[in-house]
Amino acid sequence: MKEEKIIKVPNGYFMLFLSLVLICGGIYGFVTFDMVFVVAVIIGIFLLPGFFLVNPNTSKVLLLFGKYVGTVKDNGFFWANPFYTKRKISLRASNFDSERVKVNDKLGNPIMISTILVWRVQDTFKAAFDVDNFENFVRVQSDAAVRKLASLYPYDNFADEGLDEDITLRASVNEVSEALEQELSERLAMAGIEVLEARIGYLAYAQEIANAMLKRQQATAIVAARHKIVEGAVSMVEMALDELSKKNIIDLDEDRKATMVSNLMVILCSDKDATPVVNTGTLT
Structure with missing residues (x-):
């Protein structure tokens, strides 16, 4: 049997x-x-x-x-x-919130992670006789599964790592949850356990690198914002020069164009308000 x-x-x-x-x-x-x-x-x-x-x-x-x-x-x-x-043997759905464990992600960064699992007994024979204690089996296998999952994906996708990952632990919540659910289903099948839901309950960098990674994320965000600002500034300067040329408002030589571009780029890309200076003389 x-x-x-x-x-x-x-x-x-x-x-x-x-x-x-x-x-x-x-x-x-x-x-x-x-x-x-x-x-x-x-x-x-x-x-x-x-x-x-x-x-x-x-x-x-x-x-x-x-x-x-x-x-x-x-x-x-x-x-x-x-x-x-x-x-x-209870057939009710049970909720399990694992302890936070320290593991290394795909890039080797230490992170703190925990999982929330909703499960129930599907096969009473396997739960009673194929494992020693099916409730303890669920706890141990959940920890093992979340450790394996963390090693398969990076915490975040940083451009300076030369890594172009579509799935990350922080951003790809649905994909990571599906992978975790599949991994747990395979591990708990031998105990007659049905996995109803599995997802990451807690995710953060380990304390020893949390501050450094926060600064890194802030720097990445600032660089990305500056990149957008420069793109917009270049477009605005190009549009200004085109409009001045089309409407023959002023005839600018290359030196004056360079000066105008320089001034506009400083004004548009500066993180502080520019102080206007009124020129009461001539352009010559």
């Missing part, structure tokens, strides 16, 4: 009624000294350990002297062989 087997067991209310009848008859036998009724009460008491409840989204795994008999997933009050060992 290497797979889950769903079984049906007798209704517990009927067997409870039968047990009560046998016990009451046995009590009457003690009074009348009738040995037949004494045997009846013994049988009635023997039947009592066979009763059990199955609550919603739970199951009972039944064993007979170490041999797997089957799993009861129906909800209600039931009776089974009193010699059966009954193990309860």
Whole structure:
């Protein structure tokens, strides 16, 4: 037997009624000294350990002297062989928030990362017998999966690294979550665990490099902003020269064009407001 087997067991209310009848008859036998009724009460008491409840989204795994008999997933009050060992396994969705672990990303940068996992038992046989403790198995494999995932992707995509990655841990939330979910599904399948959702719960650089990486990100953002400013300034200067030339407002030689371009670029690219100077003389 290497797979889950769903079984049906007798209704517990009927067997409870039968047990009560046998016990009451046995009590009457003690009074009348009738040995037949004494045997009846013994049988009635023997039947009592066979009763059990199955609550919603739970199951009972039944064993007979170490041999797997089957799993009861129906909800209600039931009776089974009193010699059966009954193990309860929850089928409810469980939420697991792993501890923050320090790992190295694809570039070797130390980062702190944790995962949030939503899972439930799908195969009670595998959960009960293929692993020692399926709940601890989920915790250990979740840590292993998130460590492996962090080593496959960089935390962020920096141009100076010469790395052109489409997927990063910080920016590609959906892609990383799908990869993590697939990795966990493969790891937890042997324990009969179904992964409902997996995603990164916490992500940050490790404390020893956090300040340096923050400055690096700020510098990258400043360079990108300056690049956009220069592009816009060049376009504006080019447009100004074209408009002046088309409308014949002023005839500028190459030296004056160079001076005008220089002044406009300084004004447009400066991070401070320019101070205007009024020229009251001539251009000659």
